[in-house]
Amino acid sequence: MRLLLIHADIIAYETLSGTKMAETDIVAKDAMQDALVAFCAVESADETDPEDIVAQTAAEILAVAAKVGAVRVMIYPYAHLSNDLARPAAAVSVLKEVTRVLAADSSLEVxxxxxxxxxxxxxxxxxxxxxxxxxxxxxxxxxTAADTCLPSQ
Known part of the structure; x- marks a missing residue:
């Protein structure tokens, strides 16, 4: 997962046209003031352990939001951060789950x-x-071996 995190006075977007991988049932136009914007690129490696990448991503966004005092978060898919992207269905699934995990924190509007x-x-x-x-x-x-090896005691 590649993240670009911007603490913004405003984030506003408007959809113009969908690609062949566009999801349906969307909010076509939205804006948030005083928000942490999380530009996200889900990478192919993230498909090996999506639960872990969701947990890491949510934890990182929560930590940064706390540091900057943000109570609003906009998750913004941004494929331009990587040249090794996950499959579209996998990326949407990860982004939806990150959003769900963050929204479960009642202190945030996501x-x-x-x-x-x-x-x-x-x-x-x-x-x-x-x-x-x-x-x-x-x-x-x-x-993997890297995960199962423990330091000598």
Missing amino acids: RRAPFGYYKKFTVTCKGHPLSELSRHLVPLKRG
């Missing part, structure tokens, strides 16, 4: 921009020291 659309958007970054961050999260590959 929304998600639609996947598979060309969108025009506006972001106004707040400009403080933590207002622009990037993260590269890698899923645990359960059952």
